Amino acid sequence: DAGVIQSPRHEVTEMGQEVTLRCKPISGHNSLFWYRQTMMRGLELLIYFNNNVPIDDSGMPEDRFSAKMPNASFSTLKIQPSEPRDSAVYFCASNTGGTQETQYFGPGTRLLVL
Amino acid sequence: DQQVKQNSPSLSVQEGRISILNCDYTNSMFDYFLWYKKYPAEGPTFLISISSIKDKNEDGRFTVFLNKSAKHLSLHIVPSQPGDSAVYFCAASAWRSRLTFGEGTQLTVNP
DSSP states (O other), X not given: OOOOEEEOSEEEEOTTOOEEEEEEOOTTOOEEEXXXXXXXXXXXXXXXEETTEEEEOXXXXXXXXXXXXXXTTEEEEEESSOOGGGOEEEEEEEESSSTTSOOEEOOOEEEEEO | OOSEXXXXXXXXXXXXXXXXXXXXXXXXXXXXXXXXXXXXXXXOEEEEEEEXXXXXXXXXXXXXXXXXXXXXXXXXXXXXXXXXXXXXXXXXXXXXXXXXXXXXXXXXXXX
16 A cells, blocks of 8 residues: 655755645545654644645745645645755655544655755 | 754663653643654654543553643653664644644664
């Protein structure tokens, strides 16, 4: 059974460029979460969706960040324009029932903005 | 406003001994607590959880203790094994709210 799939695994880009991170949740899971991991702040929840609807986006840093979930099997996190301080590992996770159920994480996308 | 804090960025123990990882929280509304383990180049994986109606939960070598009055939880690993070397995140949530993670503690178990 495939786990959460994220692409790309690594991304290096220049400041000002648009970055799109992709996530395919586990089939049958109806909640999807985007996290960012940095040394200083650990794992931060950016946004989560339930049944493709954004429920809590209070963790999205600023307007440069946007997330969509057009269907149950795909989500994107976009940064436009990217800045060096956006460099981090971005994780996607999914589960069957919201914030207090076990979340299954993807392998992450390591983003470096030069 | 870091509501969940892991004050030790790293911990080193000998194989076979006990590992104790600590976590403090400030939000008294938190009622569910979890520990996740993360290996390099992988996503975090769920390890063990505890709800606020309990003060202890055990699963094999792993035990989580919750002290609500002190707003403190800890993860005990006994006996520690080299394969336990990883980053451990504690996390907490209030009913139906977002999961808040700590900064993580790097555990190294030396053979």
